[in-house]
Amino acid sequence: MDFEFTVSGVRQTISLDRKDDRVTIRHGDTTLEAEVRIISEDSVSLLVAGRSFLVIVARDKDKRHVWLNGRTYLVQSGKEEQRFAERGDERAQKGKSVVTAPMPGKVVKINVAEGEAVRKNQTLAIVEAMKMENEIKSPLEGFVKKIYVSAGDLVDSEKPLLELEPK
Amino acid sequence: MFKKILVSNRGEIACRIIRACREMGIASLAVYSEADRAGLHVQLADEAACIGPPAAVESYLNMDRIIETARAFGAEAIHPGYGFLAENPEFARRCERAGIVFIGPNSRALELVGDKIRARQTMENSGIPIIPGMKHVAADFAEYAAEARKIGYPVMIKASAGGGGKGMRIVCSEEELRPGLESGQREAKAAFGDESVYLEKYIEDPRHVEFQVLADNHGHIVHLFERECSIQRRHQKIVEETPSQALTPELRRRMGETARKALQVAEYNNAGTVEFLLDRNKKFYFLEVNARLQVEHPVTELTTGIDLVQQQIRIAAGEKLSLRQEDLVQRGHAIECRIYAEDPSRNFLPSSGKVLYLREPRGPGVRHDGGIYSGWEVPIYYDPILAKLIVWAETRDSACARMAAALDDYVILGISTTIPFLKDVISHPRFLEGATTTAFIKNHFENWREKEGPADGLTLALAAAALDELSPSRKVGKAAGLEKEVYSPWQMLGRWKIGEKP
Numbered sequence: 001m002d003f004e005f006t007v008s009g010v011r012q013t014i015s016l017d018r019k020d021d022r023v024t025i026r027h028g029d030t031t032l033e034a035e036v037r038i039i040s041e042d043s044v045s046l047l048v049a050g051r052s053f054l055v056i057v058a059r060d061k062d063k064r065h066v067w068l069n070g071r072t073y074l075v076q077s078g079k080e081e082q083r084f085a086e087r088g089d090e091r092a093q094k095g096k097s098v099v100t101a102p103m104p105g106k107v108v109k110i111n112v113a114e115g116e117a118v119r120k121n122q123t124l125a126i127v128e129a130m131k132m133e134n135e136i137k138s139p140l141e142g143f144v145k146k147i148y149v150s151a152g153d154l155v156d157s158e159k160p161l162l163e164l165e166p167k
Numbered sequence: 168m169f170k171k172i173l174v175s176n177r178g179e180i181a182c183r184i185i186r187a188c189r190e191m192g193i194a195s196l197a198v199y200s201e202a203d204r205a206g207l208h209v210q211l212a213d214e215a216a217c218i219g220p221p222a223a224v225e226s227y228l229n230m231d232r233i234i235e236t237a238r239a240f241g242a243e244a245i246h247p248g249y250g251f252l253a254e255n256p257e258f259a260r261r262c263e264r265a266g267i268v269f270i271g272p273n274s275r276a277l278e279l280v281g282d283k284i285r286a287r288q289t290m291e292n293s294g295i296p297i298i299p300g301m302k303h304v305a306a307d308f309a310e311y312a313a314e315a316r317k318i319g320y321p322v323m324i325k326a327s328a329g330g331g332g333k334g335m336r337i338v339c340s341e342e343e344l345r346p347g348l349e350s351g352q353r354e355a356k357a358a359f360g361d362e363s364v365y366l367e368k369y370i371e372d373p374r375h376v377e378f379q380v381l382a383d384n385h386g387h388i389v390h391l392f393e394r395e396c397s398i399q400r401r402h403q404k405i406v407e408e409t410p411s412q413a414l415t416p417e418l419r420r421r422m423g424e425t426a427r428k429a430l431q432v433a434e435y436n437n438a439g440t441v442e443f444l445l446d447r448n449k450k451f452y453f454l455e456v457n458a459r460l461q462v463e464h465p466v467t468e469l470t471t472g473i474d475l476v477q478q479q480i481r482i483a484a485g486e487k488l489s490l491r492q493e494d495l496v497q498r499g500h501a502i503e504c505r506i507y508a509e510d511p512s513r514n515f516l517p518s519s520g521k522v523l524y525l526r527e528p529r530g531p532g533v534r535h536d537g538g539i540y541s542g543w544e545v546p547i548y549y550d551p552i553l554a555k556l557i558v559w560a561e562t563r564d565s566a567c568a569r570m571a572a573a574l575d576d577y578v579i580l581g582i583s584t585t586i587p588f589l590k591d592v593i594s595h596p597r598f599l600e601g602a603t604t605t606a607f608i609k610n611h612f613e614n615w616r617e618k619e620g621p622a623d624g625l626t627l628a629l630a631a632a633a634l635d636e637l638s639p640s641r642k643v644g645k646a647a648g649l650e651k652e653v654y655s656p657w658q659m660l661g662r663w664k665i666g667e668k669p
Contacts, residue, residue, distance in 0.1 A: 003633040007625065014629045016637075023634070027626040034627070036634065042524055044631055048623075055631035058523035058580035064635060065523060066628040070575035070590070071620045073628040077636065103516045104547050108353065126350070129517040130508070130551040131333070132401070133354055 004078030011078070097145070097164040099136060101155040105129030109151055110162075116144045118164065125149075125161055142166040168484050169193050169244045169268070173237040174212065176248030177227065178538035179554050180460070181208035184246045187476035196242050198233060200226035202546040207538050214240060221548045227251045228360070230258050234265050244268035244483055246476075250550060253459040254281050254328075270483040272458050276435040280456035283327050284365055286433070290453045293432045295425055298444065298452045300367030308345060311366060315344055318368050324348060326355035327363035329455075332402030334358065337369055372604045373444040375399065376411050376451070378426035379467045381478055382436045383488040390423040391471050392497050394440075394463055397603040398592060400515065405585065405608075406592055407463035408502040409470050412563070412601030413445055422451055429453060438464075438479045462555065465536060466501035469559040500566040501559045504574065504589045506537075508551040511588035512617055519547045523581030528573035532559045532566075545582055553584065567599055587617045 002015045017024040018036075025032045035047040039054070046053040056067040066073045108126040112118060118138045125136040146163040149155060171194040174184045181197060185208060188195040197212030202221035209215045216236045219226035226232070228251055237245055245267055247253040259274035271277065280286045284302055291297050300318055304327060305311045315322045315338070324347050326334030334355030336347040348364060356362040379391040395411035396404040414422070426441035433456065440461050442454040464475045473490065482488065509515040521544045527535040537554035539545075545553070558573055560566040574590045592598055595611060 001633075001637075003629070003636060005629055005632060007629070012625070012629055014626070014633055016630060016633050018637075023630065025626060025630045027629060030623060030626050032623065032626060032630075034630065044634060046627055046630070048627070053627055055627060056524060056526070056578055056580065057631050057635045059635070060523060060581065064632050065580035066632055067524075067578045067580055068624055068628045068631070069620075071587075071617075071624060071628075072580065073625065075629065075632040077632075102513065104519055105517070128357070129519075129547055130549060131358060132517065132551075133350060134516065 006076045006078065007073055097140065097142070097166060098160045099124060099139065099162050099164065101127055101157060101159045101161055102134070102136070103127070103129050104156045105134070105154070107149050107151055107153045107155060107161070108133060110147060110149070112144050112147075112162075114144050114147055117167075118142060118144060127155065127161075136161060138164065140164060140166050169242075169480070171196060171214075171240065171242040171244075172270070172480070173198065173233070173240070173242035173245045174208065174248065175227065175233050175245050176251055176253075177203050177206055177208055177549065178552065179536050180248040180250075180462070180538075181206075182211055182538050183536050184248060184476055185211045187474065187480065191477060191480060193480070196237070196240050198227075198236055200548070202548055205543060207540055207543070216240065221546065223251065223548060224360075227549075230255075230261055233258075234261055234267060237267050238265065242267070244270055244480075246270040246479070247459070249459045249462055254457075256281055268483050270437065270479050272435050272437050272439060276433050277458050279433050280435065280439070280458050281328060283325060283329060283455050284363075286455060287453070289432060290429055293428065295429055295432075295453045296451065298367050298370060298454070301365040304363045304365055308348065311348060312341060312344060314366050315341065318366060321369040321371075322366045323369045324351040324364050325367055326351065326359060326361075327365055328359035328361040329355060332399070334364060335402045370444055370446055370452070372606045373397075373446050374411070374413050374604055375404075375442065375454075376413065376422065376445050377440045377442040377457070377461075378423055379461070379464070379475070380426050380430050380435075380439050380441060381475075381482065381488060381490070382430050382439065383482045384436050384485055385487050387488045388427045388430055389488060389490050389492045389495060390426050391467050391473060391475075391495060392423065393419060394461075394466055395603065396463060397605050398598075398607055399605050400608050404463065405505050405507075406502065406589065406598075407466055408500065408563075408566070409466045410497055410500065412603070413449070418449060418451075425451075425453070429456060437482050438475055462505065462552070463503050465534060465555065465557040466503050469501040469534065469557060470497045470499055471495060472498070499559055499561050500563040501557060502566050502570050502593075503555050503557040504570060504593070505552055505585070506554045506556060506577075506579070506589075507585045508545050508553050508582050509585055510583035511585050511615060513583075515585075517547070517551050518583040519545045520582045521545075522579060524578060525580075526576075526578035527554075528556065528576040530569075530573065530576075532569055533573050534558070539579075553579070563601065564599075567593055588612070588615060591615065591618070 005012045015026045023034045037045045043056045058065045064075045105127045108128045110125045120141045122138045123135045143165045145165045173196040174181045185195040195212045197208045197215040198218045218232045252258040256274045256278035259269040262269040321339045324336040334351045336351045338347045352362040374397045382388040394409045396407045398406035429441045440457040443451040445451045508518045510518045525541045534557040558569040
């Protein structure tokens with residue numbers, strides 16, 4: 001059976017052939033034979049040529065967090081990724097000129113005004129989260145077209161803060 | 168001894184204090200904000216009371232409400248932990264007036280050491296070496312600019328009520344001074360409710376070495392040796408250890424004596440930490456007194472065998488210290504890593520969300536002080552510290568190896584944490600050599616990225632995801648709503664209510 005996933009923006013195709021507790025895994029040029037034992041709702045033990053791996057899988061709304069040997073992989077299923085691409089498209093129309101909040105927090109200060117000329121890396125706004133102030137810098141040289149938030153506003157991650165017009 | 172203690176804090180430190188109470192047969196009373204009803208400290212404590220809305224100023228900083236709560240529940244003492252009201256002399260004074268024991272120094276000593284500027288003055292008068300800089304808060308920008316020129320750039324902006332790196336800025340030129348002051352004052356105001364800042368000479372590439380001190384109410388003072396806390400990011404400690412690689416027995420003795428003297432001069436009681444900067448020539452300068460239990464106290468506990476929280480409670484109850492300086496010894500080596508809810512691959516942006524899965528590392532010599540559990544949602548309102556991982560071993564090399572193994576074994580899924588970053592810090596050749604200075608992170612970890620994993624690691628991770636997909640009960644996005652949803656970026660907004668129109 002074939003599966004499509006996306007990890008760190010790269011599409012990955014993997015095929016699994018399962019016979020009882022034996023699985024043949026094909027991924028690119030790699031073929032692995034594994035013996036599978038489900039340990040619990042979120043963990044599975046794999047024995048691959050005598051090597052023992054515990055894999056922990058936590059499900060999020062539209063992705064999986066997979067832990068293996070001290071590393072965490074963010075795995076999105078192919079179908080979900082298409083949706084992301086579609087969503088991305090919508091945002092892509094606005095282009096890179098919309099500056100969004102990088103994390104949830106509180107807008108402490110807006111350092112610029114609408115119509116103002118800004119340099120690249122100029123501080124546009126300050127967003128505070130978990131008691132640390134984070135400066136939001138301009139990604140480009142241009143003008144401030146629109147400001148969407150004001151000081152004191154609570155913002156979520158990806159929330160547009162302001163829109164710039166490239167010079 | 169007290170029968171009941173109110174713990175006016177949250178997260179891992181509240182849990183740590185509640186555990187000490189339990190071991191001493193003292194009932195614990197947790198307080199929580201509306202955002203923390205599900206907090207681990209509420210679950211662990213014998214009793215719990217809500218003290219207000221999520222914003223810290225309305226809950227964990229609400230002195231009247233906390234004292235009222237202590238009265239209503241019959242708690243005889245309050246342990247403030249670190250942060251929040253821990254170093255607030257006004258709070259200590261109000262407790263004293265209300266007849267409630269504040270587990271920390273007396274309000275006068277707290278006032279003195281809490282005012283970094285006055286503390287510097289007092290220490291200097293007693294012959295304790297200090298960093299050159301201002302001994303008062305300036306009236307206006309012009310005065311700051313003049314002082315900065317007098318001290319000579321680069322200068323350091325520091326919050327007078329400061330600690331934990333809040334409000335701190337390095338300023339290299341007069342151009343950067345005004346924005347640095349503004350932002351430092353704002354951060355100081357938000358963190359401590361006091362926007363006073365002052366300027367100090369910036370010492371390049373120093374080590375940060377601090378001494379743990381215990382002073383009882385009867386004039387008996389001992390120090391419990393040093394902690395080296397040079398590994399810092401944005402002036403926030405992230406890795407601490409003891410003993411320090413930089414100290415000789417002679418230097419350790421001299422610094423320890425200076426630390427004792429500093430607390431004596433301040434007429435200080437209970438647990439305190441005297442921070443020093445150690446420059447390249449092994450000259451040390453008094454930095455400040457941290458008048459609280461420190462985040463990094465466990466490394467001292469593991470190497471001296473002394474429970475600092477229990478000592479704090481005993482001292483507050485009026486007991487005499489049973490420890491004598493000549494009996495205290497350091498044994499082995501301990502290292503602590505702070506686990507923050509921050510994304511190290513995205514410039515350490517705070518990361519909030521749900522802890523989907525937690526597995527704490529275990530094994531000989533491994534201690535985990537945590538305030539989190541699987542299924543808990545990390546609130547955005549407070550410090551991003553989630554937990555502390557502490558290891559002990561016979562030697563520094565073994566302790567580093569043990570820490571690396573424990574970090575490898577540590578699983579937190581659902582939110583980004585500093586664990587992958589800490590692994591690289593701990594295994595960095597310069598760290599292993601003990602060549603740690605406050606510039607370590609800046610020098611070696613600028614633009615850090617997580618290293619690529621082994622190829623078959625990804626293959627097996629994908630296989631596990633596929634197996635998971637096959638299991639019918641585990642369909643991702645099984646909320647049928649996903650199929651019907653409107654594709655808009657707003658769907659990505661989490662649990663926050665956003666009223667504003669874009």
